[in-house]
Amino acid sequence: MKLTTSFKGTLGFTTALVVLASAASAEAPALAFIITNAQNPAEISMREGFEKKGGELGAEVRILNASGSVEAMSNAIDDMIAQGVQGIATITMDSVVSMSWVDRANDANIPYVSVAVQVGDPATTPFKDVYPGLSALVGQDYIVSGQRMAEAVAPLLPEGKTAKIGIVEGQAGYALVAQLNQGFNEKLKELGADYQIVFSQPTDWTPAKGQEVCANGLIANPDIDVIFSHAEDMAIGCAQAINDAGSSAKLVTAAGGSKLGTPLIKTGDIDISMCEAWIRTGELAAEALFQAATDSATPKGRLIEYKPELITAENTDTVCPPQW
Structure with a gap:
């Protein structure tokens, strides 16, 4: 994982300050x-990282589950x-609604960290423009991740014809869904790729739904060339659908590096994945929140950004041992 941390335009902020804050609390x-x-x-892995690091820093960690409900998260x-x-x-469910959550926390002088998802309308707010009042945003620029996936996909596209591409999206409402699609399409067009998106369907992040979407897409488009999944969980199900259909479609995915997905990368059932060190993401969130909670001088608007590595059968053992 490549990590860049910044706040208010200044680079070089380090987590060493967290240790000092712990000692002073x-x-x-x-x-x-x-x-x-x-x-x-x-999310299980992010929770594990948050709990582990929070405990190490001396915090009392409370875990709550919104069970897929924006209302439940707001109530929590x-x-x-x-x-x-x-x-x-x-792990912010709704980027727009969450602005009011941050505001309410600020009114109570409670620092707020958003993990994996930005706060603020992603249609009008660049990822790096951290929402005012947010203590820190821990995550990746999914537009950039979509662009990087497109760069990896471009060499896989057939020559001499319009390539057919299907997209297995994450759950509707997540900012990263639109951002991954935006980056992916922008970069393919910039590269001059001749392609057509033949389907782009939301899922619930599960292998079962990924298999269903891909199976339906393959029935409607048996000659599809590439399927881009927003997460490896759906790609696991999609790989099964591709095999069941006897298709030669290439399968690429963001949010990878799982224990179930890694064997499929090694066999070539998943051609390209993107290593997500989710446990470390949870740790970074705990560090950022602990510092803000124990040191009132901690600046707001910090951006703790990471760039996941691309992985294939050739490098997965060295670059991305199973993460979650």
């Missing part, structure tokens, strides 16, 4: 981490504010 701060789906392997935030926690982090 007289009481263990209560840090709440609200996840969206306790069954999602990526209100509950944590009422209970007087010293920090709130969320």
